[in-house]
Amino acid sequence: MSRKARGFPFDTLTILMVLILLGLAFTSLYFALSYMRVQLKGSFPPAPAQGPAASGSSGSVPTLPADFPDSLEGVVALGKEIFMNTQNHPLSKPYVGAAMACTSCHLNGGTEAKGLTLVGTATAFPAYSPREKAVITLQNRIGDCFMRSLNGTLPPLGGPVLVALDAYITSLSQGLPMRMNPKSPTGPNALKPLQVDWTQADPKRGQALFQAKCAVCHGQEGQGVVGPPLWGPKSYNAGAGMADWKNLAAFIHGAMPLGNPNLTPEEARDIAAFVDSQPRPEFVLKDHLPPAQDLGVYTSKVLDEVKKVEPVKP
Template identity: 40%
Template sequence: MKWFTYLSGALLIAGSVAPAMAQSSGAVLTVPNEATLPKGPVGDAIKYGRALLSNTRRMLPNNVGNGLNCSSCHLSGGTVAYASPWVGLTGVFPEYRSRNGKLISLQERINDCFQRSMNGKPLAFDSTEMNAIMAYMKWLSTGVPTGTSVTGRGFEKIDASLNPDHARGAALYASQCAACHGSVGQGTTNPQGGYVFPPVWGPDSFNVGAGMARLYTAAAFIKHNMPLGRGGSLSAQEAVDLAWYVTQQPRPDYPARIHDWPKGGRPKDAR
């Protein structure tokens, strides 16, 4: 099962914004035509931001502490519904996040993912790289009314009352995932460097503070998007079983998680 994938170089998420549950909205998720890219410095920044999010590990080695790219979770460059798309995000931030317990900017949300999903270090808010990422997300959000989420933002909802079964999850991983992500979650390496299919646990995967390390967040992603090309073929129970097996495997720690949900409301699957 191809839980995550890299489609490097193409119009393709560490980057990494909001593995939150999907929200209802009145805006249709529409990806701008490539022909609408502006000329000059702004267009160059948009292209650079897209490249950074698709080849994050190679292009930002000082900020990424594992083997992932942002496009590992934000499929096809953040353009796929219910795969945490970036379309429309620039119009809904600043946004209150209960995990942070405060209103945060989109730059803060991006850095949250660099520190958690990428197990790395934040970008400077005024850096060329952060501005390029913001430019790409702004372009993706063309035509989405300010303050409106697109249909398919975040992940689809999944029944959080379902209880996982470890043995069933292990069997599902062996039959659906191991061919691409390895028998022990180590991923499939690329001879040119990095991963063709990234690791889903171990030292080169996301840390325990990442949204994808949570049972029902991971299950929601799996249910809608995996196996790659056959999203929706697993039942909700199978997705929960599989997510439990994967999320409970060893992965890097994130000590700062003890400060999450400072005002309460910690989800039952929080690590």
């Protein structure tokens, strides 16, 4: 009986056989490539791990701690805790080198009008920074304080410490108009320079005033007692804003002695000249920067987002 009589046209059977042979060829090729991949696996570095991984590990996606607050109110509250106890809070302590907290300079949680207030500060950002020669965010500015005023290391940008502090400091500007600053990363309530003759500053007179007015809180040797250390290894370093004695003088005049600021502008000038003449850690930027892989973290808790192209709907 012919193929045509059995219902299998010759052309159809030929096509089926060709398809079967092609299938066998592709299957053989697949297994051959798989075998080669196994044999060569040791010659290449392992692929990056998928999913959540510890911050700073190479080839990973750093994430926020599992217990990081989900609500804005919770993050603001956490930011205030870090602000008030920066040198001891478990999240921020690893990045602090001084025996100081944010509130050591920004008094009463950053709300004291003449104590380096942060009310309104968030309205100035993003801002241009002449020091960085770039536009910076509030997180960048807070990170500078860790490296300079706290003589520590820059926390990861986008990480729990900077996110929480950013949220808290921004909450102090709630409802205020935006005033992005194209010249300097300072807010509308920044300290104003004292109107004094700076050429007449006398550090020796400032030392006598310090012992009489300041030592009870800051120590005879500036080591800190109930107040923060003002010089020495646990104080702010040479790159801090307070290391500019004219900035320090304005702060002293507006806020010191704590609770009863009563110094004349000239007395504040002389005390600042004395304090900033004392030894303190030097500032070398590269020594305060973390390894490149620790500079930032991915803050989203969604690690599996998928988006597809869809027709535009006018």
